[in-house]
Amino acid sequence: MWAAAGLVLAVLLPFAASQGDSYESFMDVSTMVGIYVCMALGLNIVVGMAGLLDLGFVAFFAIGAYTYAIFATPQANNFLHFMDFPLSGNTFWLFILIGGLVASLFGVLLGIPVLRVKGDYLAIVTLGFGEIIRIVFNNMDKPINITNGALGLSSITPPTLFGIQLLNASQFYYVVLVVALLVLFIIRKLEASKVGRSWRAVRENEIAAQAMGINLFKTKLTAFAVGALFSGMMGVIFASKQTFIDPTSFTMLESITILVMVVLGGMGSVPGVILGAAVVTILNLQVLTEVSNWLTDLSVNGGIAIPDVLSPSKMQRFIFGLLLILFALYKPKGLIQEKNRIVDPKKFTEAGENAHASN
Amino acid sequence: MPMLQIKDLGKNFAGIQALKDVSLSVEPNSITAFIGPNGAGKTTLFNMITGVYPPSTGEILLEGKSLLGCKPDEISRRGIARTFQNIRLFSKMTVFENVLVGCHNQLKTNVLTAVLGLPFTKKEENIAEKEAYKLLQFVGLAESLNEEAGNLSYGNQRKLEIARALATKPRILLLDEPAAGMNPRETRELTDLILKIRDEFKLTLILIEHDMKLVMKLSEHIIVLDHGEKIAEGNSHDIQNNPKVIEAYLGTGAVAK
Amino acid sequence: MLENILRTLPQVLFDGITLGTVYAVIALGYTMVYGILKLINFAHGEIFMTGAFIGTAILLAFSSLGWIGTLPIIILVLVAMFLTAGVTGAIGVGIERIAYRPLRKAPKLIALISAIGISFLLQDLVRFTTEFANDGNFYLIGPELFKSNINVPLSKMASFLSDASFKTSFLFVLVTAVALMIILDVFVNKTKWGMAMRAVAQDRDTAALMGVNVNKTISLTFFIGSALGGATGVLFAVQYGTIDPYIGFILGLKAFTAAVLGGIGNIRGAVLGGLIIGVVEMFAAANLSTLTNHVIGAEYKDVFAFIILILVLLFKPEGLLGKALHEKV
Ligand SMILES: Nc1ncnc2c1ncn2[C@@H]1O[C@H](COP(=O)(O)OP(=O)(O)OP(=O)(O)O)[C@@H](O)[C@H]1O
Ligand SMILES: [Mg+2]
Numbered sequence: 001m002w003a004a005a006g007l008v009l010a011v012l013l014p015f016a017a018s019q020g021d022s023y024e025s026f027m028d029v030s031t032m033v034g035i036y037v038c039m040a041l042g043l044n045i046v047v048g049m050a051g052l053l054d055l056g057f058v059a060f061f062a063i064g065a066y067t068y069a070i071f072a073t074p075q076a077n078n079f080l081h082f083m084d085f086p087l088s089g090n091t092f093w094l095f096i097l098i099g100g101l102v103a104s105l106f107g108v109l110l111g112i113p114v115l116r117v118k119g120d121y122l123a124i125v126t127l128g129f130g131e132i133i134r135i136v137f138n139n140m141d142k143p144i145n146i147t148n149g150a151l152g153l154s155s156i157t158p159p160t161l162f163g164i165q166l167l168n169a170s171q172f173y174y175v176v177l178v179v180a181l182l183v184l185f186i187i188r189k190l191e192a193s194k195v196g197r198s199w200r201a202v203r204e205n206e207i208a209a210q211a212m213g214i215n216l217f218k219t220k221l222t223a224f225a226v227g228a229l230f231s232g233m234m235g236v237i238f239a240s241k242q243t244f245i246d247p248t249s250f251t252m253l254e255s256i257t258i259l260v261m262v263v264l265g266g267m268g269s270v271p272g273v274i275l276g277a278a279v280v281t282i283l284n285l286q287v288l289t290e291v292s293n294w295l296t297d298l299s300v301n302g303g304i305a306i307p308d309v310l311s312p313s314k315m316q317r318f319i320f321g322l323l324l325i326l327f328a329l330y331k332p333k334g335l336i337q338e339k340n341r342i343v344d345p346k347k348f349t350e351a352g353e354n355a356h357a358s359n
Numbered sequence: 360m361p362m363l364q365i366k367d368l369g370k371n372f373a374g375i376q377a378l379k380d381v382s383l384s385v386e387p388n389s390i391t392a393f394i395g396p397n398g399a400g401k402t403t404l405f406n407m408i409t410g411v412y413p414p415s416t417g418e419i420l421l422e423g424k425s426l427l428g429c430k431p432d433e434i435s436r437r438g439i440a441r442t443f444q445n446i447r448l449f450s451k452m453t454v455f456e457n458v459l460v461g462c463h464n465q466l467k468t469n470v471l472t473a474v475l476g477l478p479f480t481k482k483e484e485n486i487a488e489k490e491a492y493k494l495l496q497f498v499g500l501a502e503s504l505n506e507e508a509g510n511l512s513y514g515n516q517r518k519l520e521i522a523r524a525l526a527t528k529p530r531i532l533l534l535d536e537p538a539a540g541m542n543p544r545e546t547r548e549l550t551d552l553i554l555k556i557r558d559e560f561k562l563t564l565i566l567i568e569h570d571m572k573l574v575m576k577l578s579e580h581i582i583v584l585d586h587g588e589k590i591a592e593g594n595s596h597d598i599q600n601n602p603k604v605i606e607a608y609l610g611t612g613a614v615a616k
Numbered sequence: 617m618l619e620n621i622l623r624t625l626p627q628v629l630f631d632g633i634t635l636g637t638v639y640a641v642i643a644l645g646y647t648m649v650y651g652i653l654k655l656i657n658f659a660h661g662e663i664f665m666t667g668a669f670i671g672t673a674i675l676l677a678f679s680s681l682g683w684i685g686t687l688p689i690i691i692l693v694l695v696a697m698f699l700t701a702g703v704t705g706a707i708g709v710g711i712e713r714i715a716y717r718p719l720r721k722a723p724k725l726i727a728l729i730s731a732i733g734i735s736f737l738l739q740d741l742v743r744f745t746t747e748f749a750n751d752g753n754f755y756l757i758g759p760e761l762f763k764s765n766i767n768v769p770l771s772k773m774a775s776f777l778s779d780a781s782f783k784t785s786f787l788f789v790l791v792t793a794v795a796l797m798i799i800l801d802v803f804v805n806k807t808k809w810g811m812a813m814r815a816v817a818q819d820r821d822t823a824a825l826m827g828v829n830v831n832k833t834i835s836l837t838f839f840i841g842s843a844l845g846g847a848t849g850v851l852f853a854v855q856y857g858t859i860d861p862y863i864g865f866i867l868g869l870k871a872f873t874a875a876v877l878g879g880i881g882n883i884r885g886a887v888l889g890g891l892i893i894g895v896v897e898m899f900a901a902a903n904l905s906t907l908t909n910h911v912i913g914a915e916y917k918d919v920f921a922f923i924i925l926i927l928v929l930l931f932k933p934e935g936l937l938g939k940a941l942h943e944k945v
């Protein structure tokens with residue numbers, strides 16, 4: 001019911017807004033909300049469901065983005081000579097999958113050494129990994145120019161659908177919407193299955209989970225891989241939407257931002273995390289900039305002078321830091337707390353009768 | 360052949376000799392009790408049988424096959440289940456889900472089949488759910504199936520741990536102080552439950568317990584540990600009259616009845 | 617190739633040891649807090665960074681008072697370090713009180729999240745305080761205190777070595793850092809308070825039963841760790857000149873690696889780990905390019921601390937000097 005209403009809203013909302021410039025920027029924010037929702041849902045698997053604190057999650061987003069960007073620009077000509085790059089926008093659809101799988105592969109490669117390590121070290125190792133990936137992308141312009149280093153990759157081919165190039169945000173919005181629904185579907189299925197149950201069991205108590213026959217390492221690795229998959233997929237979409245990427249889009253601040261979405265929304269709670277991602281993205285892209293602009297206006301128009309230093313758009317770290325602390329202290333379950341599946345015992349009455357008979 | 364055989368088992372924790380040269384064997388379909396004063400090494404023994412700690416010396420055989428080097432989850436798959444002295448439930452999950460986690464090994468689902476929702480996935484999930492419900496009825500918790508496990512009373516948490524362990528379909532069940540924190544009525548119910556488990560599930564039971572009344576009533580075989588060493592074994596009559604046992608207990612202020 | 621490496625080795629060692637002592641003292645803070653709370657205090661790198669800013673601000677104040685040049689520099693720096701240590705120590709105690717203590721019984725994940733929050737908050741507080749005071753710039757350049765360079769004419773002693781040189785501040789940093797570590801070691805191992813800290817680290821409940829005031833001891837641990845971190849920040853600023861609010865992050869990561877390498881919870885291990893990481897990093901910076909035939913260069917030096925961290929966690933998680941522990945079940 002709720003889901004249906006949300007869907008109708010998500011599809012129709014764009015029509016409600018007026019056309020023109022403000023419409024495009026509105027759609028741009030909506031598209032970014034969709035991208036972050038999917039990433040936050042991915043991180044939620046790792047942090048919320050499996051209880052593994054990953055502080056370098058943006059690395060997988062970066063891997064997905066670069067996977068597409070390198071082949072969708074002439075960049076790949078630097079090291080591949082059997083065909084001509086950039087690839088056409090038709091390949092974008094395939095690359096959503098490829099980017100996700102490559103990121104997932106890196107998740108597994110990182111996970112193999114790291115997930116054997118005690119829980120709290122994981123946080124710092126993933127933090128390091130996030131930095132390393134950024135350093136590597138920043139410097140892989142030599143000896144062979146693969147990522148174009150700090151200059152980044154520009155003029156990334158936008159997706160093509162039925163011969164039409166998708167160029168503006170209102171078109172991307174629907175791409176993201178479809179992918180987001182797919183991600184949501186997958187997560188819902190996993191959550192209710194044996195897989196989701198073992199993630200939660202591992203989070204609640206590793207030793208007991210093991211005693212139930214759950215292979216800790218495999219279970220954690222799966223969480224890592226699935227989380228990375230979603231993040232990588234969104235990276236591809238992000239790269240094609242922005243048509244330009246460089247290593248500065250993938251800093252630790254990004255990783256923490258996604259973590260804030262999960263913590264704020266409610267760790268482990270799918271509706272919560274969707275809400276958290278929407279709130280934080282809108283706060284980040286819309287509210288902070290607008291308040292800043294408003295403040296600048298105030299000081300320009302001779303009102304009160306607010307120093308530029310305090311401009312809210314520069315205060316992300318402060319705001320996110322504060323949110324993390326406040327939620328950890330006062331609302332660790334987030335805005336919408338994780339709910340357990342309720343089963344109807346009537347479902348088992350027949351089984352119940354059998355048990356009685358055997359007693 | 361004995362169900363479980365332990366040979367010269369020893370465990371050293373950075374200087375503390377928690378267990379020393381313990382040998383024993385457990386017969387199939389029997390109820391054995393490990394008793395001894397606090398810190399005697401009983402839980403440590405359980406932890407080694409279930410693969411939580413690797414032994415420093417010695418060997419553990421399940422139906423003649425060594426368990427050395429097996430991880431806890433492999434040991435669970437080979438048919439040994441346990442409960443924990445300091446309750447380890449999945450406390451934020453429901454009572455029902457706790458038991459379903461115990462069904463982990465009998466489910467073949469993986470990420471892919473779960474997403475695709477294949478018919479066999481649904482079928483095996485249904486079977487597991489029915490079994491989980493049956494187990495909850497068996498231990499008397501069917502009413503609370505949707506409650507958060509952490510909110511159950513102490514006694515019920517212990518029962519839930521038993522149901523969860525049974526869900527793994529073990530051949531040996533290890534119970535670490537199952538009556539701790541229970542009132543006399545609950546303890547009596549537990550005694551009946553344990554007997555019922557042995558008979559209905561045809562399994563071998565080993566329990567650690569400080570409640571001597573319960574131990575004497577249930578156990579066919581009792582093994583007494585003190586300071587990491589086995590100081591006596593036998594049936595309840597032998598143990599009650601063994602001067603070494605009396606000394607071990609009186610020495611620490613506990614009273615063996 | 618080897619000749620080249622050998623030739624520059626003395627310089628690498630000087631630089632590596634300087635950096636290593638900085639890592640070592642920061643690592644002490646991580647190790648002490650981890651030892652007592654079993655929590656990675658993510659904010660510790662930021663405490664160090666805050667210390668660097670406070671110390672530099674104090675030194676700049678001295679400079680504007682015209683004291684630099686008239687009073688002995690070493691005294692001035694020591695005074696700045698002392699004041700800074702007091703402030704960062706207090707900040708550390710405050711952080712523990714507000715952000716960690718209420719979460720002592722909460723799941724580890726929640727406490728870690730709170731720690732990350734503190735770390736971000738501090739970065740930005742320092743950033744905008746600095747921008748306020750420094751014309752909108754978020755970095756700070758300290759007064760130049762140790763102007764002279766000391767040349768070590770190694771080539772005269774052995775023809776296969778090149779000359780090495782270091783700033784005079786190197787000696788100061790080294791001596792002060794070593795002094796701090798010795799004082800800490802004595803404090804922890806010889807005093808009543810140190811004994812309380814060790815007792816709480818080993819078994820909080822038993823320590824409480826024995827009459828140790830656990831909360832006070834934890835506060836003390838935070839005070840000492842953060843005071844040391846802040847003081848090291850001053851040393852860092854003196855040695856390297858320019859500082860910004862983000863130095864604490866990567867430095868903290870490396871110092872944490874040092875703590876793990878040495879054996880987390882082990883004070884001497886932290887020192888050993890710090891020195892190893894410092895030297896390895898400088899060695900990598902100097903020789904990576906030569907060693908890999910210019911395929912990768914000095915810009916990858918930061919990767920090494922991280923690789924060491926993973927290797928240690930995998931193959932020797934208890935560290936070089938630590939003891940292996942099993943979680944009690
Ligand atoms: N992980 C561990 N690290 C260090 N020492 C341990 C560990 N686990 C157990 N010990 C020590 O081993 C000894 C035996 O402990 P164990 O828990 O096996 O005793 P127990 O017989 O179960 O006692 P109780 O009746 O109190 O449960 C104790 O001295 C205990 O402190
Ligand atoms: Mg015990």
